[in-house]
Amino acid sequence: MKHHQKAEKEDLNYVYYLVGILSGLFTGAIINVSCIWILVGGLFGLLTAAFFVHVLAKSSEDF
Numbered sequence: 001m002k003h004h005q006k007a008e009k010e011d012l013n014y015v016y017y018l019v020g021i022l023s024g025l026f027t028g029a030i031i032n033v034s035c036i037w038i039l040v041g042g043l044f045g046l047l048t049a050a051f052f053v054h055v056l057a058k059s060s061e062d063f
Contacts, residue, residue: 013053020049 024045028038 013057016049016053016057017046020045020047020052024048 021042022045024041024043025038026041027045028041031037031041
């Protein structure tokens with residue numbers, strides 16, 4: 001048992017940011033009003049992911 005290393009938890013927060021920005025970019029592209037909405041959609045997706053990681057997912061660390 002001395003030689004067993006404890007498994008470290010990997011930080012997978014980047015997945016939330018990646019999914020948020022890609023879905024925001026995709027939504028902005030679907031709206032197709034102008035190219036600026038693709039960037040706005042990506043920004044909103046990134047902000048939503050940041051909110052999820054720092055507010056909602058933080059409470060699940062207690063379990």
